[in-house]
Amino acid sequence: MKRILYLASLATALAVPWAVLLGVPHGRGSNDLCAMDAEALIGDSTQGTTRALGALTYSFESSDTALMQFEGEIVQQTAQHTLRYHVNRTAEVHYEVRNDHIKSTTLSAARTFWDNAPDALVYRYAHPLLQPGAQYQARLYRLSDTTLASGSETTLRYVCTLQKHRADMKGDAAGQQAVE
Numbered sequence: 001m002k003r004i005l006y007l008a009s010l011a012t013a014l015a016v017p018w019a020v021l022l023g024v025p026h027g028r029g030s031n032d033l034c035a036m037d038a039e040a041l042i043g044d045s046t047q048g049t050t051r052a053l054g055a056l057t058y059s060f061e062s063s064d065t066a067l068m069q070f071e072g073e074i075v076q077q078t079a080q081h082t083l084r085y086h087v088n089r090t091a092e093v094h095y096e097v098r099n100d101h102i103k104s105t106t107l108s109a110a111r112t113f114w115d116n117a118p119d120a121l122v123y124r125y126a127h128p129l130l131q132p133g134a135q136y137q138a139r140l141y142r143l144s145d146t147t148l149a150s151g152s153e154t155t156l157r158y159v160c161t162l163q164k165h166r167a168d169m170k171g172d173a174a175g176q177q178a179v180e
Contacts, residue, residue, distance in 0.1 A: 034058040034148065034160040038072070040125050048078035052125035054087060056158065065107070066093050070126045074117050085117035089130045097140065102150060106134045 040052045054072015061067060068091045076083045091109040095102055109132045123131045141149040143159065151157030 032060045033163045034060070035163060036158055036160040038070070038126070038158065042125070048076065050121070050125055051075045051077075052087075052121075054126065056127060056160075058093075058160070064094055064096065066095060067091070068093050068127070068129055070122075070130060072126070074121050074125055076121075085121065086114055087117045087122055087126055088112040088115045089122060089126070091130050091132075093129055100140050102138050102140050104129055104136045104138075106130070106132055108132055 035055065035057045038052065038054055038056045041049060042051075043049045052072065052074045054070050057069045059067045059069075069089070071088045074085045074087055076085075089109060089111050092107045093104050094107055095104040106129050109130055117126075119131070123134070128134050129136050136152075138150040138152045143149055146162045147159060148162065149157060149159045
């Protein structure tokens with residue numbers, strides 16, 4: 001039984017890099033959207049817990065820029081109190097994909113009027129690219145024709161579903177674009 005597990009693990013380890021190298025896109029068109037749910041729960045015996053929960057969306061504007069939006073909340077809880085922050089941030093991101101790696105740099109970032117989260121919490125728990133000038137590198141994995149995963153040793157792992165923007169592209173009342 002151990003030998004079968006060993007052989008299966010070895011086959012997977014040898015096959016995954018080739019599958020990634022052959023399947024990762026090298027630049028997306030202007031009507032692609034990568035949407036995912038994001039959640040992080042970090043516990044500390046002295047400072048309590050911090051939970052970030054929200055939706056993260058990349059809207060690919062060209063072959064090397066994307067708009068990234070995080071909408072959600074960050075909750076810090078200790079034995080004495082609970083602090084709840086609303087997060088609604090957008091960043092324009094320049095990215096390069098080489099083989100199975102992505103390198104991103106934040107060109108600009110903004111928050112909406114109801115975003116009351118401290119910047120340090122957003123950059124640590126939501127996504128580091130929400131900070132102007134931030135640089136981020138991660139590995140990409142194609143899980144299926146419409147699903148990508150990314151992550152690094154210092155950030156959360158993300159799995160996103162690639163979608164097409166709707167043809168009419170009418171925004172809703174909050175200024176967000178609807179997707180299929």
